[in-house]
Amino acid sequence: MAGKHQNKNDFFGQVYEVTKLIPWGSVTSYGAIARYLGTGKSARTVGWALNASHSGGEFVPAHRVVNRNGLLSGKLHFGNSTTMQQLLENEGIHVEDDRVVDFIEKFWDPSLELR
DNA sequence: ATTCTGACAGCAA
DNA sequence: TTTGCTGCCAGAA
Numbered sequence: 001m002a003g004k005h006q007n008k009n010d011f012f013g014q015v016y017e018v019t020k021l022i023p024w025g026s027v028t029s030y031g032a033i034a035r036y037l038g039t040g041k042s043a044r045t046v047g048w049a050l051n052a053s054h055s056g057g058e059f060v061p062a063h064r065v066v067n068r069n070g071l072l073s074g075k076l077h078f079g080n081s082t083t084m085q086q087l088l089e090n091e092g093i094h095v096e097d098d099r100v101v102d103f104i105e106k107f108w109d110p111s112l113e114l115r
Numbered sequence: 116a117t118t119c120t121g122a123c124a125g126c127a128a
Numbered sequence: 129t130t131t132g133c134t135g136c137c138a139g140a141a
Binding site: 029030031034040041042043044045046047048049050051062065066067068072073074075076077078084 | 120121122123124125
């Protein structure tokens, strides 16, 4: 195998696995994913991983990951600066001023839901 | 091996 | 409340 890229053993791969488990219509945060993976202080690296998720052949719903305030901090990393918001709106997640409305209600915490 | 970076988060003013 | 600074971690150069 070859690939030295994104295996489930790698941190990046683990980030992708968790991200894929985020339910349609829900969102979570970089920090929540980091804590679920056991490295609670590597939230920044989670963002780094999602940045590279485009290279993967599989679909990774990176748009469902926002920062702890519900802010679409990664929207500039999607093709168009409005792509991330549109993807969320398509799932019934309302976004206003780059922030997820009803963030608390839409929030999905892997540490609590998964197990 | 060493240095730099960032789609974060927490805390102090 | 908003702004700014600091710590942290895994990768990339």
